[in-house]
Amino acid sequence: MFDKNEYIGRREVLSRKFNSGILLFLGNEDSPINFLHNTYRFRQDSSFLYYFGIQKSGLSAVIDIDEQQVVLFGDEMSIDDIVWMGRQKTLKEAAFDAGVLEVRAGSELVDYISYALKKKRNVHFLPPYRAENKTRLSALFNIVPDQVSGFASVAFIKAVVAQRSVKSEIELIEIDKAVSISADMQLLAMKIARPGMKESEVAAAIHMVALSEGGDLAYPIILTVNGQILHNHFYGNTLKEGNLVLNDSGAETEMGYAGDLTRTFPVGKTFNSLQREVYSIVLDAYSAAVGLLQADVQYLDVHRKACMTLAEGLKGLGLMKGNLEDAVSRGAHALFFQCGTGHMMGLDVHDMEDLGEQYVGYNDTILKNTSQFGLKSLRLGKELVSGNVLTVEPGIYFIPELIDLWEAKKSFSEYINYEKVKDFRSFGGIRVEDDFVITANGSRKLGKQLAISLDEVEEVRGSM
Amino acid sequence: MFDKNEYIGRREVLSRKFNSGILLFLGNEDSPINFLHNTYRFRQDSSFLYYFGIQKSGLSAVIDIDEQQVVLFGDEMSIDDIVWMGRQKTLKEAAFDAGVLEVRAGSELVDYISYALKKKRNVHFLPPYRAENKTRLSALFNIVPDQVSGFASVAFIKAVVAQRSVKSEIELIEIDKAVSISADMQLLAMKIARPGMKESEVAAAIHMVALSEGGDLAYPIILTVNGQILHNHFYGNTLKEGNLVLNDSGAETEMGYAGDLTRTFPVGKTFNSLQREVYSIVLDAYSAAVGLLQADVQYLDVHRKACMTLAEGLKGLGLMKGNLEDAVSRGAHALFFQCGTGHMMGLDVHDMEDLGEQYVGYNDTILKNTSQFGLKSLRLGKELVSGNVLTVEPGIYFIPELIDLWEAKKSFSEYINYEKVKDFRSFGGIRVEDDFVITANGSRKLGKQLAISLDEVEEVRGSM
Numbered sequence: 001m002f003d004k005n006e007y008i009g010r011r012e013v014l015s016r017k018f019n020s021g022i023l024l025f026l027g028n029e030d031s032p033i034n035f036l037h038n039t040y041r042f043r044q045d046s047s048f049l050y051y052f053g054i055q056k057s058g059l060s061a062v063i064d065i066d067e068q069q070v071v072l073f074g075d076e077m078s079i080d081d082i083v084w085m086g087r088q089k090t091l092k093e094a095a096f097d098a099g100v101l102e103v104r105a106g107s108e109l110v111d112y113i114s115y116a117l118k119k120k121r122n123v124h125f126l127p128p129y130r131a132e133n134k135t136r137l138s139a140l141f142n143i144v145p146d147q148v149s150g151f152a153s154v155a156f157i158k159a160v161v162a163q164r165s166v167k168s169e170i171e172l173i174e175i176d177k178a179v180s181i182s183a184d185m186q187l188l189a190m191k192i193a194r195p196g197m198k199e200s201e202v203a204a205a206i207h208m209v210a211l212s213e214g215g216d217l218a219y220p221i222i223l224t225v226n227g228q229i230l231h232n233h234f235y236g237n238t239l240k241e242g243n244l245v246l247n248d249s250g251a252e253t254e255m256g257y258a259g260d261l262t263r264t265f266p267v268g269k270t271f272n273s274l275q276r277e278v279y280s281i282v283l284d285a286y287s288a289a290v291g292l293l294q295a296d297v298q299y300l301d302v303h304r305k306a307c308m309t310l311a312e313g314l315k316g317l318g319l320m321k322g323n324l325e326d327a328v329s330r331g332a333h334a335l336f337f338q339c340g341t342g343h344m345m346g347l348d349v350h351d352m353e354d355l356g357e358q359y360v361g362y363n364d365t366i367l368k369n370t371s372q373f374g375l376k377s378l379r380l381g382k383e384l385v386s387g388n389v390l391t392v393e394p395g396i397y398f399i400p401e402l403i404d405l406w407e408a409k410k411s412f413s414e415y416i417n418y419e420k421v422k423d424f425r426s427f428g429g430i431r432v433e434d435d436f437v438i439t440a441n442g443s444r445k446l447g448k449q450l451a452i453s454l455d456e457v458e459e460v461r462g463s464m
Numbered sequence: 465m466f467d468k469n470e471y472i473g474r475r476e477v478l479s480r481k482f483n484s485g486i487l488l489f490l491g492n493e494d495s496p497i498n499f500l501h502n503t504y505r506f507r508q509d510s511s512f513l514y515y516f517g518i519q520k521s522g523l524s525a526v527i528d529i530d531e532q533q534v535v536l537f538g539d540e541m542s543i544d545d546i547v548w549m550g551r552q553k554t555l556k557e558a559a560f561d562a563g564v565l566e567v568r569a570g571s572e573l574v575d576y577i578s579y580a581l582k583k584k585r586n587v588h589f590l591p592p593y594r595a596e597n598k599t600r601l602s603a604l605f606n607i608v609p610d611q612v613s614g615f616a617s618v619a620f621i622k623a624v625v626a627q628r629s630v631k632s633e634i635e636l637i638e639i640d641k642a643v644s645i646s647a648d649m650q651l652l653a654m655k656i657a658r659p660g661m662k663e664s665e666v667a668a669a670i671h672m673v674a675l676s677e678g679g680d681l682a683y684p685i686i687l688t689v690n691g692q693i694l695h696n697h698f699y700g701n702t703l704k705e706g707n708l709v710l711n712d713s714g715a716e717t718e719m720g721y722a723g724d725l726t727r728t729f730p731v732g733k734t735f736n737s738l739q740r741e742v743y744s745i746v747l748d749a750y751s752a753a754v755g756l757l758q759a760d761v762q763y764l765d766v767h768r769k770a771c772m773t774l775a776e777g778l779k780g781l782g783l784m785k786g787n788l789e790d791a792v793s794r795g796a797h798a799l800f801f802q803c804g805t806g807h808m809m810g811l812d813v814h815d816m817e818d819l820g821e822q823y824v825g826y827n828d829t830i831l832k833n834t835s836q837f838g839l840k841s842l843r844l845g846k847e848l849v850s851g852n853v854l855t856v857e858p859g860i861y862f863i864p865e866l867i868d869l870w871e872a873k874k875s876f877s878e879y880i881n882y883e884k885v886k887d888f889r890s891f892g893g894i895r896v897e898d899d900f901v902i903t904a905n906g907s908r909k910l911g912k913q914l915a916i917s918l919d920e921v922e923e924v925r926g927s928m
Contacts, residue, residue, distance in 0.1 A: 029595075031495045033507045034811075035818040036593045038683050040504040043497045082865045083802055086693035129500045131493075131595035135609050145599050145609075204675030211668030214700060219502050229550035236678060338547055347498070354499035401546045 001053040001097055001255075002170055008099035010051055010163065011063055011070060017159040018065045021122035024113065025051060027059035027074075029132040041216055046347035046354070047126060047160055049256050053098045056091070060109050061100070066121070071102045073109040113140050124153035126160065129354045154359075161352055161359045165344065166387035172437055172446075174257040175346065175389055178218070179435050179447025181251035182259030185209045186450055189223065189247045190265050190460045193239055199223050200235035202245070210251040218258035218349045222248035227264060227429030228397040230339060243267040244275060244428050250349060258349040259447060260391050262433035269461045274427070276454055278396050281313025282430050283453065285394035289341055293384065293392070293436055293443035298366060300381040303341040306394045307333050307374075314396070318420045332412035334374030335402065335421075342391040343379035345435055350379060351389070388438040389446070395431030398424045465517040466634055466719075468563035474515050474627065475527055475534060475563075481623040482529045485586035488577065489515060491523035491538075493596040505680055510811035510818070511590055511624055513720050518558045524573050525564070530585070535566045537573040577604045588617035590624065593818045618823075625816055625823045629808065630851035636901055636910075638721040639810065639853055642682070643899050643911025645715035646723030649673045650914055653687065653711045654729050654924045657703055663687050664699035666709070674715040682722035682813045686712035691728060691893030692861040694803060707731040708739060708892050714813060722813040723911060724855050726897035733925045738891070740918055742860050745777025746894050747917065749858035753805055757848065757856070757900055757907035762830060764845040767805040770858040771797050771838075778860070782884045796876035798838030799866065799885075806855040807843035809899055814843060815853070852902040853910070859895030862888045 001007075014023065027048040030039040044055045052061055052072065059074040072095045077088065095103045104112075116123055123141075127149040128134045138145040167175065185206040193202050203223040210217050224232045225239060227246030239245065244266055250259035264279065266272075271279060289306040311333045314320040319336070320327060327333060344351035344360055352360045361380035362368045369375040380390060403425065407418045435446045451457050465471075478487070491512040494503040508519045516525055516536065523538040536559045541552065559567045568576075580587050587605075591613040592598045602609040631639065649670040657666050667687040674681050688696045689703060691710030703709065708730055714723040728743065730736070735743060753770040775797045778784040783800070784791060791797060808815035808824055816824045825844035826832045833839040844854060867889065869875075871882045899910045915921045 031504060032593045033504075033683075034510050034593075035814060037817065038813060040495060040497075041684065046498050079865065079869060083863055084693075084695045086690060086696055086698070087865060129496045129498075131599055135595055135599060198676070198678070200678050201676045204672040207675055208668040208672040211671055212662070212665045214662070214664050219497075220505065226550060229548075231548045232550055234550070349502060350499060352499075353501065399547055401543065401551055405543060 004097055004099035006168075006170065007051060007053050011099075013163055014051065014159055015063055015065055018124075018155070020066050021124055022065065022113075022116055023063040023156060024123055024125045025061045025063075026125070026128065026133045026136060027052075027054075027061075028057060028130060030057045031130070044256065046256065046352070047164070049347060050160075050164055052100065054094045055256070056094065058106060060106070062109075062112065069102060070100050071104055071112070072098075072100045073104050073106050073112075075106045110140065117141070124156035125151075126156060126355060127152040157355045157359050161355055164346060164352055165360070166385060167346060167389050167437065168387075171257065171346070172389070174253055174255050175259070175435070175437075176446050178215075178251050178253045178257045178259035179261065180259075181210060181213050181215070181253070182218075182249065182261045183448045183450040185249050185251060186247060186261050186263050187460065189245070189249075190263060190451065190457065191463075193245055193265070193267060195239055195241045195267055197239050198235065199225065199237050199239065202239075202247075203235045206247070206249055213251065214254045215252045218250040218252040218260060222246065225267070225428065227395075227431065228399045228427075229429075230397065239267045241268045242272070244430065246429055246431060248431065248433065256347050258345055258347070260345055260349050260433065260435055261447075261450065262393055262395075262431045263450070263452065263457070264430045264432065265457050265461055270458050271454060275430075277317060278427065279430050279454055281310060281317070282394055282396055282432055284313060285309040286392060286432050286434075289392045289394060290434075290436065290443070290445075293438060295386045295438055295440070296383055298381065298383050299342065299361070299390070300366065300378070302392070303378055303381070304328065306341040306392075307337060310337050310394060310396060319417055319424070320415055321417055322415045324415075327412065327415035330412065330415075331372045331374050332415035334372075335406055335412070335416060336396050336398070337394065338374055338377065338397060338399070338402070339395075340378030340380065341394055345389050345391055353379070384438045386438050386440055389435065390438070391433055391435050393431055393433030395429060397429035398427045400425050465561055468561055470632075470634065471515060471517050472563035477627055478515065478623055479527055479529055482588075482619070484530050485588055486529065486577075486580050487527040487620060488587055488589045489525045489527075490589070490592065490597045490600060491516075491518075491525070492521060492594060494521045495594070508720065510720065510816070511628070513811060514624075514628055516564065517562045519720070520555070520558065522570060524570070526573075526576065533566060534564050535568055535576070536562075536564045537568050537570050537576075539570045574604065581605070588620035589615075590620060590819060591616035621819045621823050625819055628810060628816055629824070630849060631810060631853050631901065632851075635721065635810070636853070638717055638719050639723070639899070639901075640910050642679075642715050642717045642721045642723035643725065644723075645674060645677050645679070645717070646682075646713065646725045647912045647914040649713050649715060650711060650725050650727050651924065653709070653713075654727060654915065654921065655927075657709055657729070657731060659703055659705045659731055661703050662699065663689065663701050663703065666703075666711075667699045670711070670713055677715065678718045679716045682714040682716040682724060686710065689731070689892065691859075691895065692863045692891075693893075694861065703731045705732045706736070708894065710893055710895060712895065712897065720811050722809055722811070724809055724813050724897065724899055725911075725914065726857055726859075726895045727914070727916070727921070728894045728896065729921050729925055734922050735918060739894075741781060742891070743894050743918055745774060745781070746858055746860055746896055748777060749773040750856060750896050750898075750916075753856045753858060754898075754900065754907070754909075757902060759850045759902055759904070760847055762845065762847050763806065763825070763854070764830065764842070766856070767842055767845070768792065770805040770856075771801060774801050774858060774860060783881055783888070784879055785881055786879045788879075791876065791879035794876065794879075795836045795838045796879035798836075799870055799876070799880060800860050800862070801858065802838055802841065802861060802863070802866070803859075804842030804844065805858055809853050809855055817843070848902045850902050850904055853899065854902075855897055855899050857895055857897030859893060861893035861895075862891045864889050
């Protein structure tokens with residue numbers, strides 16, 4: 001946990017945005033795997049963690065604006081709990097460390113909220129993403145579980161997003177740590193991958209790095225010879241000379257902060273010439289995007305710049321043609337780059353995605369394009385401000401199913417040379433990704449240095 | 465997946481126990497970590513896996529006894545799914561491989577069940593342990609989520625338990641594999657642990673073994689210098705010369721079968737004399753319990769034998785006194801051995817615990833003792849039959865909080881020498897655990913050989 005003043009300060013900043021009402025925070029429960037007492041690694045809800053810092057299951061809290069009080073609801077360990085799980089900090093101690101002096105039994109939350117609702121007070125809650133909390137909110141507010149999210153408080157969401165979007169110095173230290181551990185994971189994969197190994201062996205080795213540091217993964221590892229499959233969690237393939245390995249993985253620190261990095265490297269010691277060409281295009285797009293990062297720039301423009309750079313490179317390869325400005329604005333490049341250039345990062349790898357992309361990545365003037373293929377997967381579009389932490393992760397992906405679909409419909413045939421695309425059907429995919437913080441003067445790459453240029457990557461691979 | 469005839473056969477055996485009605489199976493959903501699309505490793509529900517073998521989220525199925533049909537409900541991948549997650553076996557193909565020819569859209573389940581209920585047909589379901597499935601059942605049957613489990617079908621539970629309790633030859637091959645991977649995990653920990661290492665480093669290394677094999681852990685690793693804390697998932701301590709490391713960990717194979725092993729070893733190369741004495745007692749209890757394993761023996765007697773052997777050893781150490789038969793039957797030994805000697809194992813590490821211990825480990829004549837400390841944590845009591853797979857895991861644990869509590873109440877002071885116990889307050893805990901199948905002639909230890917005697921363990925530690 002950070003110092004208690006950090007949490008007190010955060011809650012005060014939040015409280016000042018409300019004249020009245022109650023802000024309700026539901027922490028996470030333990031998630032059962034295959035029976036009640038066999039649970040996944042506990043992960044506290046990120047907003048709960050941000051305002052209260054306590055990593056225990058079964059908690060909830062309120063900030064009562066009118067009563068000017070903060071109450072934590074939860075139960076102390078019983079002697080049975082101590083026998084089975086060891087003596088830990090009491091809840092009262094943990095609350096004290098978060099600057100909360102009032103702790104009540106978990107069961108008292110129901111009465112607190114019922115009474116407030118009876119008094120016609122406004123109780124704000126955030127949209128739930130876990131079924132347990134949907135059920136709890138459904139019961140507290142007498143709403144059908146499926147419809148609970150629709151009653152979440154937009155004012156509460158916006159206030160939390162505004163605050164969590166700007167990282168403080170002590171948060172940046174944690175994120176730097178997360179990204180450096182992630183860089184260790186990346187370097188290890190780049191060092192140990194050999195022809196004949198299974199993807200699962202490399203994935204297991206880098207997972208170990210995250211665990212050894214006392215945290216875990218920020219998200220499931222993507223480590224695959226099929227880099228064109230964007231969210232690939234299959235690790236059953238064997239690495240073969242000539243393949244590329246795409247490794248998208250990141251650590252979560254003990255404090256809950258995420259890193260998110262991607263590197264693509266050859267299973268052999270060197271890239272072949274076609275791989276070099278495509279890699280160079282992706283790296284150009286990365287550099288062009290990174291070059292634009294600064295306060296007041298719209299991330300939408302960073303994305304456009306990345307797309308344009310990719311499109312120019314693809315035209316050089318003979319895969320695209322025609323007026324590229326038009327091609328990109330109409331979305332033709334999305335045959336090769338189906339997703340967004342980046343997203344916010346912090347306590348969540350896609351920071352605050354549970355609160356809604358429209359609030360985190362967009363605003364009332366910069367609305368998300370929810371229809372155009374490619375843009376609809378861009379999680380961040382609005383102006384950047386100092387303290388934002390985000391990823392830059394352009395890529396080129398050849399997805400046979402998508403190519404076939406578009407070619408059959410003759411989609412964008414004025415911009416795409418489908419004959420030439422046939423040569424790349426089995427190419428796979430390439431992505432590079434780093435994490436940045438927007439600063440007063442531009443941006444700063446987070447975490448330790450990690451091989452990214454063709455030469456740097458081949459140097460690591462050559463030393464194997 | 466096993467061959468389709470395996471699943472067809474299992475469903476037929478189950479169906480024959482019902483004259484009419486519908487058996488409803490709900491598969492598991494993806495479990496969100498910190499937002500909807502960042503999910504924990506998917507784990508299918510074990511009963512769904514047993515009867516249908518398909519490891520995909522969002523499925524459900526019915527065996528309609530009257531209509532003599534089996535229907536799988538779920539949705540095929542969209543083109544967006546294929547772009548993001550890659551082309552996989554279609555649901556129709558997966559269903560075919562499980563011997564199911566009828567696949568309907570996921571949304572059609574609601575109508576199927578509504579129609580059946582309208583016709584006053586009996587729809588059997590198993591008790592849910594995940595909130596998503598509580599919500600689904602709540603909506604399907606119009607029951608408050610908290611009360612859904614009370615309406616689960618006892619006939620269905622008993623039929624599933626009867627079938628899953630007796631492992632087939634091909635299941636035993638998988639369990640053997642799970643236990644052998646678990647033995648690799650144990651041996652690695654025993655080989656690499658060094659003074660100065662963090663518990664998390666050793667835990668990470670053995671987690672890697674499970675992942676490398678294409679599966680994962682069967683349950684969260686317990687790897688701790690505080691072995692007296694029975695369900696300890698903290699890995700922040702540093703290993704010190706003189707400490708014992710208790711490692712309770714097991715792999716889950718790709719097919720979903722579990723292994724569950726425990727070894728306790730010194731951080732240095734050798735046990736000290738007191739550790740040797742306590743270890744010997746635990747090993748004697750293990751051997752005595754294993755010696756009793758055979759069909760028709762009540763596991764309650766295996767447990768009693770383990771407890772008696774522990775009590776005799778503890779008397780030898782001067783920690784217990786008086787008539788040990790009485791002491792054990794009244795539960796005095798539970799100050800040192802607070803839990804059960806073993807449990808069923810299979811697709812779940814505590815096999816079928818979601819279906820209810822009273823059905824899995826007990827029956828109508830051998831009821832669980834739910835009040836006596838110690839016995840109330842024994843998950844298995846009934847007669848063993850050939851094909852049962854179970855653990856044997858006696859231990860001795862010195863839990864300061866429990867010692868203080870009992871001593872203050874003068875509990876069992878006729879059997880416990882509290883003065884002498886003081887010398888052991890900081891001893892920690894020792895457990896050894898292996899997995900067995902009951903055979904026609906007795907029992908067989910599962911998995912590859914693994915150091916367990918004092919000499920064997922010291923030999924591994926000495927070679928470090």
